Amino acid sequence: MAAQHNRQSTINDRNNNEVKENNMTMENPFEGKEVWFGVGSQDLYGEEALRQVAEQSGEIVDALNATGKIPVKIVLKPTLKSSDGVKAFMVEASANPNVIGVITWCHTFSPAKMWIRGLEVLTKPLLQLNTQHHFEIPWETIDMDFMNLNQAAHGDREFGYILTRLGINRKIVVGHYTDPEVAEQIATWTRACAGWDASNNMKVMRWGDNMRNVAVTEGDKTEAERVFGASINTWAVNELCAAYDAVKDDQVKEIIEDYKAKYDVDPELLDAKYDSLFIAAKEEAAMVNMMRANGCTAGVDNFEDLGSLPQLPGVGPQRFPSEYGFGFSAEGDWKTAVLVRIGAVMGYGLDGGASLMEDYSYNFVPGREKIMGSHMLETSPSIGTIAKPKLEIHPLGIGGKADPVRLVFTGAPKKDAVVVSMSDVRERFRLTMNVVDIVEPDGSLKELPCARALWVPRPNLKTSAECWLRSGASHHTCMTTSVGREAWEDFARIAGVELATIDENTTAREFERDLEISEMYHRLNNRH
Ligand code: MN
Helix, strand or coil, X not given: CHHHHHHHHHHHHHXXXXXXXXXXXXXXXXXXXXXXXXXXXXXXXXXXXXXXXXHHHHHHHHHHHHCCCCCCEEEECCCECCHHHHHHHHHHHHHCCCEEEEEEEECCCCCCHHHHHHHCXXXXXXXXXXXXXXXXXXXXXXXXXXXXXXXXXXXXXXXXXXHHHHCCCCXXXXXXXXXXXXXXXXXXXXXXXXXXXXXXXXXXXXXXXXXXXXXXXXXXXXXXXXXXXXXXXXXXXXXHHHHHHHCCHHHHHHHHHHHHHHCEECHHHHCCCHHXXXXXXXXXXXXXXXXXXXXXXXXXXXXXXXXXXXXXXXHHHHHHHHHHCCEEECCCCHHHHHHHHHHHHHCCCCCCCEEEEEEEEEECCCCCCEEEEECCCCCCHHHXXXXXXEEEECCCCCCCCECCEEEECEECCEEEEEEEEEEECCCCEEEEEEEEEEECCCCCCCCCCCCEEEEEECCCHHHHHHHHHHHCCCCEEEEECCCCHHHHHHHHHHHCCEEEEECCCCCHHXXXXXXXXHHHHHHHCCCC
């Protein structure tokens, strides 16, 4: 009883502290970012034609910006008419940290040799927009002047040739600029550009090393920095323990208030085991403080190496993607942490989010085949939940620590979600993606004390699993419910990384063949 009383008085002391500003928000990754719009032409056309090119290009850019779909501003730059002009444009776009991508369009014919020197120095993602100012051929009035001015069908083919010849990866979007699909495709690509920007500025904090003897989570971190730009380093768990000791009660209290506002907190945690909740929130604060102090946007821990931390962090890492926009993965798996951060950035502002996921259990019942994914603690509610997550405490069979506090929920149904894995296939990284439909579970799962999601993989469980195994893809994945396959395809193209996709059209036989061809392609193509 005395112990109970002491604990209660500690709670009251904590409650008397003032709540400080809420720092549990994700930084907007699109803030201040731009995509530059470069229109190709040449001097041959004369002043009047070039004036019309600039004016009509402005109309197109304004219309795209006005859709409200594209999360960054598209900025029209002066018409490109010469090799020197193209090079200056590309140098400037490459050097400006706020420019996350470049869109090009040739309103008129722009002889493509004038693009070579500029394209060779472009370091930003490129989108080739094959659009047109007019929607319909003006059947009764079209004359030679009109055709000379409006010839993107012609100019963009010359431009496409040089891009392909130079081996420059780009997204190609075809359609009239008022076509909603055009804005949607550009929007998805700008999200991939933001993911690439985040990847290139990412610092990953690893507390401890890899889980002992696990193969797929090992890998070449130096190569990862070359390919993805992400800097992945290890900090001693002792430093995290010191950061834990340094956390002020105010911050812990603020986090607990956030728990109470967002989750159904088990009354047991608020009463007899309040210290457990306090410890869990304090661990969250320590991790976040240490990451922020070091400019990190993704974190990785390992239950085998927790030093003097009282619990394996559960609720804290679960909140990394949902509250902070940070990537997280467990057991030393920096690859999935990188993907979760990229997924969180690409999906910013959309419904759903990104989370560490792990394939756990199959339902083989005919007609109800599905996969249950989970992790022992760390799956994030950012993917969307059927009901308000419950904050609970349960024993954990491994790790030899105090019972960890964790959010328990079931992922909300969602069509066209994806799980994405990164594996290290010796001389390169391979991304494998499965398009999945998240569904309701067939039963209560009431005895399962951790977060989970159920999904029907496309094209079906057997083919999906066979292809996943064939691809050597990881048991850890990043699940995204905000952005789907197109954003990850755009990202992989920008990064120049292999992406094997399992979708509704996949057959095991063709997938095996595709992997073999892809293997040859990536060994021959050493541009990246
Ligand atoms: Mn795991």
